Amino acid sequence: MTEKFKADSEKWLTMDYRPLEIEKEIREFWEKNRIKEKLMDFREKNNVGFLGWVEGPPTLNGIPHVGHARGRVIKDLRYRWKTMQGYSIPFWAGWDCQGLPVELEVERALGVKNKRELLERVGEERFIEECKKAIMKYHKEWVEADKKLGIFINHDKAYWTYMDNYIEREWQYLKRAWEQGLLEEGYYVVAYCPGCQTSLSSAEVGYEDSYRIVEDPSLYFKFKLADSENEYFLVWTTMPFTIVTDMMLAVHPKGEYVKVKVNEEKWIMVKQRVEPVMRELGIEKYEITETLSGEKLEGLKYDYPFKDIVPKQAELDNHPLVHKVVCEDFVDVNTATGVVHLSPGNGEEDFWAAQKRGVPVFVPFDDEVKFTEEAGVFSGVFARDADAVVVEELRKRGLLVAVKPVKHEYPTCWRSHHKLIWLARREYFLRTDKINEKIVKAAEKVEYFFEGPKNRFISFLKEGKPWCISRERVWGAPLPIWVCEKCGAKTFISSRKELMEKALEKPKGNFELHKPWIDRVTLRCEKCGGKMHREPFVLDTWHNSGASPYARFTDEEFKRYVPTDFLTEGIDQTRGWANSLLLEHVILTGKAEAPYKAFLFQGLTQDAKGRKMSKSLGNVVEVNPLLEKHSADVCRFYFLWKCSPVEFMNFDLEELKRRPYQVLSTLYHLNRFFLQNAEYDGFNPREHTLEWAERVKELKKPDLWLLSKLQETVEKCTDKLGRCEFNNAAAALEDFVIEVISRLYVPMIRRELWTDNPETLNRRLAIYATLWHTLKTVTLLFNPFTPYLSEALYQKVYRRLDPTLHESVNFE
Incomplete structure (x- = not known):
């Protein structure tokens, strides 16, 4: 802050708008006078009601960028707007501290390549301590960003998902699921990340941008029909390694299948795919010799080719249902050959097809997804590295028809970006599929403001899959289930106290x-x-963060604040926090009720060219360095003004410095213009009110027109903020400040102020009464958008002219 500003700020507004200096001064004012804390106390005692709030906890694994800032500004806008309407809101912070995001960040810092190296070289105890250090380091960055942005969130009452008191509450909720039979151990096929060496939930598959273009072998191969010299099933796959664990072939029961003669062989495939497949394979001479339905193929035995190199397969081949054709409706007759090879250990539909028939599940993989000794010659080979070996083995046996690389979309781990592999594993599941109707009904009662995100969310929920909640990792809330090594009985522990009471030996240290x-x-x-x-x-x-509405509150607070009035997070949270909150709350209450009455899904923030911000592109804009050089108010207004909150926003620094800055600068100078003239003429807002001006008949048409436009703007802003159309509310303020006041009203009345004539003093005072009411109201409307400027104007203009006003604009 310059000396000139210090001197001027005590009595006047500077000649030019200096937002960085204003923000520094106002931050000091807020902190010195504990305005944030006083506001919460004030609304706790003086309110029109309580509105619930639970912070969607940022994960403390990185430095906040402008995408995070946009989301936090939206939250702060809602909080300020509602408190100005008289509501009390527990705007308390929350921090997501555990799980893969933090673990992988710490692994990178320690130079650890995989989980085995982590456990052997680092050890669990040291790793836990390193994770705690990491979250504290990033926590400082987030608190600093909130401070600079003017976010009025209470950090002193923050919840931390790794704290024992939080985990205990999470356990207490989870016990409800256990008692209802909704938490169970199961053996199912789940998505598994070879890099993180843990299972993932179905919601995490497809989270953020996890579907990526990858290159895999596109493989056509054939399985010989048993007891036949030259008849084969033609099959296609992009995952050759799964042929090692093949158990069945599937066809569609209603499909029309044919035998296609190619040279001396007959290939069995679905009829409608013959021409495109032959064209792709470059085969010109072929002949359809026989047509038969899928149902006629059921039960046929085929020769599994690797029995000589995978001894376990030779053993399994003796099972009466293994290596036979089955009929399944999930077979797509419009793609590939209409014949699907089933590996129950590597596919969800394959698994259930095997389960209902009693077919064994062959899963010869270790935690690194390398084949075990049961896989014979493939032992020790990573699954995807085995693709080339499988192709070569098929070639040797004359069963390879064609292979070429193909690029396609494939799900990867949302954290490590390794290609996912589906494996049958023992895990713990929340059987949300059993209560899916109730979950969907709860979601349909929620206000989403925009149809697109609503449809996306509800469509996802209707999939209704069990939720795999167990993870084979280290830094996380432990699953509180103990199993007897003798009889297999299970005990669920719901508190630290209960654990201590039942422990054979009390923990030391x-x-x-x-x-x-x-x-x-x-x-x-x-x-x-x-x-x-x-x-x-x-x-x-x-699951850890999804327990927050229950875990962060006491029982009394939970009854007061949940369901919350409003929550908001990024559109990616349709598969994340919004989903886990909903599922856990329905389990907790047993009702078709969401823990939130309204949820705004925000569009993500990209760079100026519309590209995702990433370290590899070098286009990430971090918040704290940004706000060292650029105004927080201007940034805030830009985030809210540029586009609808549901749209993806291209962050353009040059655009930010133009129109958003102009709007705020104009508002600043309008106030300066008003204050200079009003003080010169001795305007007293408590004496020279609009009622006084009307009584002395000095309100003229320009004043009445301005006041009517003000009322329109207030109504429009209120309506648009209620609909979460923040950009339209900002546009209404922009138009009112630039067009209505600056370009129309001020030119109309300026000449009337350029005089010292005592005979026209009352007219001038009436103009000041109009401007006082108008600009003060506009300042209040801007407060949720630009709290620094609003506070500065409130202190230097309105409290200067009327010291009886509230201590801060936030108490209005």
Whole structure:
């Protein structure tokens, strides 16, 4: 802050608009006078009602960028707007501290390549401590960003998802699911990340931009029909490694299949795909010799080709249902050959097809997704590296028809970006599929403001899959289930106190509800007297944060604040936090009720060229360095003004410096113009009111026109803010300040102010009364958008002229 500004600021507004200096001064004012804290206390005691709020916790694994800033500004706008309407809101912070995002960040910092190296070289105890250090480092960055942006969130009352008190509340909720039979151990096919070496939930598959263009082998191969010399099933896949675990072939029961003669062989495939497949394979001479329905193919045996190099397959081949054709409606007769090879250990539909028939599931993989000894010659080979080996083995046996590389979309891990592999594994699941109708009904009651995100969210929820909540990781809330090593009985623990009471030996030293400490606690089995050990899993980080409406509040606060009035996060949270909140709340309450009455899904923020911000492109704009050089108010107004909150926003620094700056600068100078003239003529807002001006008959047509336009603007802003059309509310303010006041009203009345004539003093005072009411109202309307400028104007103009006003604009 310059000396000139210090001197001027005590009595006047500077000649030019200096937002960075204003923001520094106002920050100091807020902190010195504890305005943020006083506002919460004030509304706790003086309110028209309570509105619930739960912070969607940012993950403390990185530095906040402009995309984060946009979201936090939207939250702050809503908070300021509603508190100005008289509501009390628990605008308390929250931090997502655990799970893969933090673990992978720490692994990179430690130079760890995989989970095995992590456990062997670093160890769980040190790793936990490193994770805590990392979240504290990033926490400082986030708090600093909030401070610079003018976010009035209360950090002193923040919840931390790694704290024991939070985890205990999460356990208490989870016990409800356990008691209702909705939490169960299961053996299903789940998405698995070879890099993170853990399972993922179905919601995480497709999260953010996890579908990526990858290159895989496009493979046509054939399986020989048993007891036939020259008849084969023609099959296609982009995952050759799954042929190692093949158990069945599937056709559509209603499909029309044919035998196609190619040279001396007959290939069985669906009729409608013959021409395109032959064209793709470059085969010109072929002949359809026989037509038959899919149902006629059911039960036929085929020769599995790798029995000589995968001994387990030779053993499984003796099973009466293995390596036979089955009929399934999920077979798509419009793609590939209409014949699908089924690997129950590597595909969801394949798995269920095997389960309902009693077909064995062959899953010869370790935690690194390398084949085990059961896979014979493939032992020790990573699954996707085995693709080339499989192709070569098919070639040797004369079963390879064609292979070429193909680029296609494929799901990758949302954190490590490794290609996912589907594996049958023992996990714990929330059986949300059993209550899916209730979940969807709850979601349909929510206000989403915009149809696109609403349809996307509800469409996703209707998939209704079980939620895999167990993770084979380290830094997470532990699954509180102990299993007897003798009889297999299970005990669910719902609190630290209960754990201590049942522990065979009390934990020594610095015990907390995390690995490795909690794994050292054993219990006595109440059924057989055996020793019980904890299941080694931690909980899905989305489950951890999704428990926040219950875990962050006391029982009394939960009743007061939940369901919340409004929540908002990015559009990616249709598969993330918005989803986990909803599922957990329906389980907790047993009702078709969401934990939020309204949810705004925000569009993501991109660079000026419309590209996703990423470190690899070098186009990430971090908040704290940005706000060292550029005004927080201008940034805030830009975020809200540029486009609808639901749209993807291209952040353009040059655009920010033009129109948004002009709007705020104009508002500043209008106030300066008013104050200079009003003080010169001795305007007293408590004496020279609009009622006084009307009484002395000095309100003229320009004044009445301005006041009517003001009323229109107030109504429009209120309406648009209620609809979350922040850009339209900002546009209304822009138009009113630039067009109505600056370009029309001021030119109309300026000449009337350029005089010292005592006979026209009352007219001048009437103009000031009009401007006082108009500009003060506009300043209040701008407060949720630009709190620094609004506070500065309130202090230097309105409280200067009327010291009886509230201590801060936020109390209006």
